Amino acid sequence: MIEVKNLVKKYGNHLAIDHLDFKIEQGKIYGFLGPNGAGKSTTMNIMTGYLGATQGEVIINGHDILKEPEEAKKDIGYLPEIPPLYTEMTVREYLGFAAELKRIPKGEWESSIEEVMKLTKLMDVRDRLIRNLSKGYKQRVGLAQAVLGFPDIIILDEPTVGLDPKQIIEIRELIRNLAKKHTVILSSHILAEVREVCDYIMIISKGKLVASDTPENLEHLMDGAESVEIEAKADASKMREILDRIPEIASVKTEAQENGITAAVITTKQHQDIREKIFLTFAEAKCPLLTLKSNRASLEEIFLELTQGEAVLNKDEKEDETNAGDL
Numbered sequence: 001m002i003e004v005k006n007l008v009k010k011y012g013n014h015l016a017i018d019h020l021d022f023k024i025e026q027g028k029i030y031g032f033l034g035p036n037g038a039g040k041s042t043t044m045n046i047m048t049g050y051l052g053a054t055q056g057e058v059i060i061n062g063h064d065i066l067k068e069p070e071e072a073k074k075d076i077g078y079l080p081e082i083p084p085l086y087t088e089m090t091v092r093e094y095l096g097f098a099a100e101l102k103r104i105p106k107g108e109w110e111s112s113i114e115e116v117m118k119l120t121k122l123m124d125v126r127d128r129l130i131r132n133l134s135k136g137y138k139q140r141v142g143l144a145q146a147v148l149g150f151p152d153i154i155i156l157d158e159p160t161v162g163l164d165p166k167q168i169i170e171i172r173e174l175i176r177n178l179a180k181k182h183t184v185i186l187s188s189h190i191l192a193e194v195r196e197v198c199d200y201i202m203i204i205s206k207g208k209l210v211a212s213d214t215p216e217n218l219e220h221l222m223d224g225a226e227s228v229e230i231e232a233k234a235d236a237s238k239m240r241e242i243l244d245r246i247p248e249i250a251s252v253k254t255e256a257q258e259n260g261i262t263a264a265v266i267t268t269k270q271h272q273d274i275r276e277k278i279f280l281t282f283a284e285a286k287c288p289l290l291t292l293k294s295n296r297a298s299l300e301e302i303f304l305e306l307t308q309g310e311a312v313l314n315k316d317e318k319e320d321e322t323n324a325g326d327l
């Protein structure tokens with residue numbers, strides 16, 4: 001389990017991580033989602049002990065990453081945004097070097113390295129110099145190094161960046177397989193990727209955690225996120241009179257159409273699917289319902305709303321900070 005408590009990172013005056021708090025439970029795939037510059041890499045670098053925090057704590061399986069780095073780091077495999085590959089080594093040599101750094105017992109090197117090379121489909125290039133590999137293969141070498149020794153927690157910073165679509169599918173498949181036995185944390189600025197692969201999404205914006213939940217729950221997150229559009233053969237007042245019989249409705253906006261038809265956008269109270277009720281109420285009132293469709297806010301809309309909202313908020317906060325600094 002990972003606990004991140006009150007984490008703050010400042011680069012000079014720039015607040016890159018702004019009091020982050022979260023817990024990561026065993027055996028799931030977590031996604032850090034956020035626009036460029038949100039603080040994903042900084043958070044991962046601190047969690048893996050590559051970077052010190054200005055304030056706060058990271059506890060990995062009971063060990064503080066700063067106070068007991070050796071203990072904490074042995075449970076983590078990390079693929080940084082730019083993997084530190086030794087390009088003059090062959091793939092096999094580099095993984096041998098990584099096995100030594102990870103203190104994998106020498107007798108297990110051969111089998112461990114072969115296992116990760118098979119998993120990341122590197123067997124064919126094992127004797128090639130890393131500098132001669134394509135970007136996709138280099139990424140796989142970084143991934144193989146992260147997975148080597150099969151640590152409890154595997155942290156991957158933008159694991160599919162720069163890969164072609166086929167490689168992306170393969171890496172996602174690999175991540176799903178890893179998650180059968182490991183906790184995987186990955187970062188991405190691509191919503192579709194996080195939604196497809198992760199069990200749990202943490203949306204980061206301007207160094208703050210602005211939402212964290214399962215993809216399904218995030219889609220239910222916002223108040224009034226569900227709306228229903230209808231058209232019926234009735235005037236606006238008749239339509240309102242019928243809709244008044246449904247207590248789950250929060251608001252109604254009507255618009256007259258041609259031929260005695262009125263359209264309405266109905267906002268429901270949170271998490272309620274009232275389409276069936278609408279249908280039956282109009283049927284009871286003997287009023288023909290011509291269209292009935294539900295509009296749920298997509299995860300894209302939620303992501304944009306959360307990250308843009310935060311960006312505005314932070315701009316104001318930053319101005320406050322600057323002013324305070326000037327005093």
Ligand SMILES: Nc1ncnc2c1ncn2[C@@H]1O[C@H](COP(=O)(O)OP(=O)(O)OP(=O)(O)O)[C@@H](O)[C@H]1O
Nearest residue numbers: 011014016034035036037038039040041042043189
């Ligand atoms: N070494 C550094 N010195 C100064 N500022 C930095 C440094 N590293 C990151 N930053 C700033 O901190 C903020 C967070 O950066 P970070 O790289 O963690 O974001 P990110 O979410 O990983 O974005 P990306 O996907 O673009 O890598 C950004 O505003 C960035 O410019």
